[in-house]
Amino acid sequence: MPKTSKAKQNAKERILLATLEVIKKSGMRGVRHRAVAAEAVVSLGSTTYHFKSIEDLISSTFVYWHKKIDVRKNPHFASIEADVAHFTKEKIPSNELANKLYLDAEIYLRNQIFDNSEDRKIELAFHNEALRSLQLSSLLLKTWQDEVDKIVELFEAIGAPTPIESAELTFALVLQLEKKAMLIHDKSELVLAFEQMKRVLKHHIYSIVAGISNPL
Secondary structure, eight states: OOHHHHHHHHHHHHHHHHHHHHHHHHOGGGOOHHHHHHHHTOOHHHHHHHOSSHHHHHHHHHHHHHHHHOGGGOHHHHHHHHHHHHHHHHTOOHHHHHHHHHHHHHHHHHIIIIISHHHHHHHHHHHHHHTTOHHHHHHHHHHHHHHHHHHHHHHHHTTOSSHHHHHHHHHHHHHHHHHHHHTOOOHHHHHHHHHHHHHHHHHHHHHHHHHHHSOO
């Protein structure tokens, strides 16, 4: 890559990273070309050159951020996929399948809430902004569908009778639990709330697995 192209790419990435920092500190209301330029330590002209509008800047930042946190690259989600592949070959008892899927899902949810809370807060900011931006809402809906499709594949592999509906419900449940967790600011309260979240998640997973043996 020529030096000029590489320099432009580096500047663009710095601006995207700076935008994420501004969102963390001030929320979407703080995302302005001048504020982002100051955070990125680049000229104001550099931000307006790469991103003509605030909407373009926010949407591009979402795409950049989502590539970094893509569920398909999440090691905990990969563990769920590996277990499903193993279970389908071994044909293990349904109670063992349900318990293992629940434990994998619980670890994934714990990681999302406790280890990656900053990403969850950024995610909420993008969700809220999507209400005002057609460009961002289209991107968000596409990423949601991509994640649902991955869950559909898992449920198809274990023989769930309604994999699409089960995947939609699972995605919606996890998203709601993550959002709820971000609204609980007291850590001790969050720890207690997480215990209830685990029970809800367990009930959901066990219900899906039970449907494999007893379809409607």
